Amino acid sequence: MISNEIALGLLFLFQTGFGVLGNSFLMGLYIVTFFTGSRLRPIDLLLSHLAFVNDLVLLFKGIPQIMTTLGLTNFLDDVGCKLVFYCHKVARDLSLCTTCLLSSFQAITLSPRSSWLAKLKARALKCIVPLFLLCWTFYLLTNYTILLYVKGPQGNKNTTEGQAFFYCVATFPVSHNIAIHILTVSLPDVLCMGIMVRTSGYMVFVLYRHHQRAKYIHGNSLTPSGSLEIRATQTILLLVILFVSFYSLNSILILCIPYAKSSWVVYTSAFLSTCFPTCSSFILIFSDSQVGKYVLTLWEKMMIQF
Template identity: 70%
Template sequence: MISKDIALGLLFLFQTGLGALGNSFLLVLYTITFFTGPKLRPIDLLLTHLAFVNDLVLLSKGIPHTMATLGFTNFLDDVGCKLLFYFHKVARDLSLSTTCLLSGFQVITLSPRNSCQSKLKVSDLKCIVPLFLLCWVFHLLKNVPVLIFMKGPMRNKNITEGQDYIYCASPFPPILNIAIQMFTLFLPDVLFIGIMVGTSGYLVFVLYRHHQRVQYIHGNSLTPSVSPESRATQTVLLIVFLFVSFYSLNSILMLYVQYGKSSWLVHTSTFLAACFPASSSFVLIVSDSHVYKNFWALWEKLMIQF
């Protein structure tokens, strides 16, 4: 009979491996398409960056947590814990900001031609790369406290207060830990979440108005086809919904993790935190028709060469 630790380890290994496989597929596909054609859409740059940072989130959390679940709890020292948690937090925050940019970009794409947002459409492609750089610099600086607070495994030290993350620890009282995270980590996240919720509401309104207009033009007897813009908007809405849902659940659970000493809370929180980066790539693969077009265009080129 398989023990609980082995079952958990296999679960995290499956989640990490499957999610990394999906994100790597998108990352390789978009990268090769960028160099060989056809021409990528501006939104594809956002999706490529999202796949890249989601891979970092999964690998930086899933692999060490899988090892810790299987009993390897002392494979990192203080420096290793600092760097691992730091890059995980940076990648997770970049996933948040990229999803926020994705929803904002779709609002600009669907905005009427006579609106102020339409002026950004000409230069939106040139703005994406500087926005990426700005997000990287911001999150690298924002998560500097992680380099200070994280330590090696708590069980190897004389620490009576703090939070044990199984293979690393934060040797600060829960109240102080929550206060620091609230002002340095959570408040910017709340701002990004608020932007995503606002833009998602606007996108839902635009889709509803577009549906009403198409239904009026074609009449009730015909089934109007879904436009590429509407399909892309639905995909973005689904991605945003998944992120906000899993992020909200994980944030609530993290409050209990700060106070509780149960390893099951840590396991559940880790699983929820990895759900979005593990599932978002498959949402794109299934719902974005451009993924199929780029894949088959690349496949045909490979068949011609061989």
């Protein structure tokens, strides 16, 4: 009979493996399509960046969790713990930021020509790369506290002083400035979540209005799913809903870790933190029709060459 630890290890192994495979496939597809001269959508730059940071989340969270559940302990020293937690937190924040940019960009793209958002379409295309640089710089700087307070388990014998994650310990002193922490960590997350909820509501409104107009003009013969742009919007709405759900549940569990007596809270939190990076790639692969077109185009070019 398989023990609970081995079952958990296999669960994290399959989750991390499939997630990395899906995100790497998407990222490689966009890169190869770009270098073969095919025309990419502007939104594909955001999707490839999302796949990249999701890969980082899976690698820096999934691999240590797999090793822990399979019985490997104390495999990281203080430096290793600091780097693993820091890279995971930065990648997690970048995933949030990219999803926020993705929903905002799609809301601008979907907006009617008479809307004031339509005037931002041309500017939005030019701002994607600068916004990436801004997000990377901001989160690399604001997560510096992890480098100060995360330690290896052998470096802190009394794990009750902080949050124990089996392979590392986070100890935050009482003198830690809560106001600075809220401004630099919590407030940006809340702002991004608020933007995603608001832009998602706007896109739902636009889709509903489009459906009503199409139903009035063409009857039941034309539905919103017939438009490639609207199908992409539906995919992004699904991504936003999943991200907000998993992110909210995981944030609640992280707050409960210092007070929880069961190790299952830590395992569940780790599982939820890697659910979105795993699911998002397959949602894009199976829901975004443009991904299938890229694959078909590359396959035809390969057949011509051989």
